[in-house]
Amino acid sequence: MAVWEVFRQEREGAPFQHGGSLDAPDRAFAEAYAKEFYGRRAESVALWVVPRASVLEVDEPYVAPVFDRDYRRVDGYSIKVKLKEAREAVAARSGAVGAGLAPPAEDPAA
Amino acid sequence: MTTQAPPRVDLLLQLADDELVLGWRDSEWTGIAPFLEEDVAFSSIAQTEIGHARAFYELAAAELDTTADELAFDRRPEEYRCAPFVELNLVHDWARSVARRWLYETADALRIAALKASDWPELAGLAAKIEREEAYHALHAGMWHERLTRSPEKGRYADALDKLWPYALGLVEGDQRRLLCEAVGRAEVAAVERGTHVDEWPSLWDEMTMVRRTVPGGTW
Numbered sequence: 001m002a003v004w005e006v007f008r009q010e011r012e013g014a015p016f017q018h019g020g021s022l023d024a025p026d027r028a029f030a031e032a033y034a035k036e037f038y039g040r041r042a043e044s045v046a047l048w049v050v051p052r053a054s055v056l057e058v059d060e061p062y063v064a065p066v067f068d069r070d071y072r073r074v075d076g077y078s079i080k081v082k083l084k085e086a087r088e089a090v091a092a093r094s095g096a097v098g099a100g101l102a103p104p105a106e107d108p109a110a
Numbered sequence: 111m112t113t114q115a116p117p118r119v120d121l122l123l124q125l126a127d128d129e130l131v132l133g134w135r136d137s138e139w140t141g142i143a144p145f146l147e148e149d150v151a152f153s154s155i156a157q158t159e160i161g162h163a164r165a166f167y168e169l170a171a172a173e174l175d176t177t178a179d180e181l182a183f184d185r186r187p188e189e190y191r192c193a194p195f196v197e198l199n200l201v202h203d204w205a206r207s208v209a210r211r212w213l214y215e216t217a218d219a220l221r222i223a224a225l226k227a228s229d230w231p232e233l234a235g236l237a238a239k240i241e242r243e244e245a246y247h248a249l250h251a252g253m254w255h256e257r258l259t260r261s262p263e264k265g266r267y268a269d270a271l272d273k274l275w276p277y278a279l280g281l282v283e284g285d286q287r288r289l290l291c292e293a294v295g296r297a298e299v300a301a302v303e304r305g306t307h308v309d310e311w312p313s314l315w316d317e318m319t320m321v322r323r324t325v326p327g328g329t330w
Contacts, residue, residue, distance in 0.1 A: 001145070022147050023145060023146065023147055024147060025257070026257075028253040028256070029147075029253055029257075032151065032246075032249055032250055032253055033147045033150075033151060035246065035249075036150065036151045036154060036246070037147075037150065040154070040246070
């Protein structure tokens with residue numbers, strides 16, 4: 001008996017997604033059980049059935065960071081702080097409540 | 111209810127009773143099949159057979175002015191028209207259960223093919239619908255047959271087929287018997303005919319009809 005991984009496609013053009021796994025002694029059984037579990041309610045338009053032993057499992061999938069390279073990550077930038085500063089700048093310039101929603105009176109970059 | 115139905119209705123009752131009783135017997139494996147995946151698949155097939163039985167009963171019920179439930183559960187044990195083959199209690203004997211599925215599916219395919227040519231449009235249409243579902247049954251039965259035929263315990267499976275063969279022949283009549291012999295590669299023998307019942311039948315009938323008999327006319 002071997003473990004088989006089943007991937008299913010919900011509709012044509014959609015990506016295949018992992019549906020689950022099943023135990024089967026050979027390809028014919030794996031096919032029949034995959035049909036039974038993932039196909040009999042018309043919930044899949046296509047199935048991929050792969051012996052788990054054929055799946056290349058990547059150990060430690062990250063490239064170990066030795067130096068601090070936070071700047072490579074989007075979460076290194078706090079957009080929240082930037083937005084707050086921008087809003088404050090606009091408010092200070094116009095002085096009016098709600099003016100931040102209107103286009104700036106003059107473009108400081110111009 | 112009459113035991114002497116017109117021939118075309120009697121044929122429907124034979125089909126319906128075969129499917130209901132085999133579905134019932136196969137469902138006895140639910141929870142105890144050899145492994146989980148097979149448990150789900152085997153139970154699902156049992157359920158589908160009972161669904162086919164309902165469709166045949168409904169067609170017959172319209173002819174007899176009754177309901178599918180009454181036909182399925184309110185007849186006397188001797189009124190059932192199923193073949194003794196489907197009544198056999200084979201639970202705990204996987205080789206025989208697989209042998210029965212394979213023999214049954216092979217015979218049923220011949221029967222369904224003939225029904226598709228019926229001059230009764232409703233029956234021909236129903237047969238075509240059922241045939242689409244039977245494709246999975248045939249795939250399942252075929253893979254198990256292959257596996258057990260090649261297994262180290264193939265002697266046990268061969269013995270199961272030998273024991274069940276006279277019963278299986280009783281499923282079909284006339285020319286379909288010859289076709290069944292060809293399909294399974296076996297010689298014709300004296301069949302265990304429809305119209306008789308096996309010793310295990312009364313207790314199965316008792317179990318099947320128990321709830322209906324507890325509350326006659328009850329609906330759920």
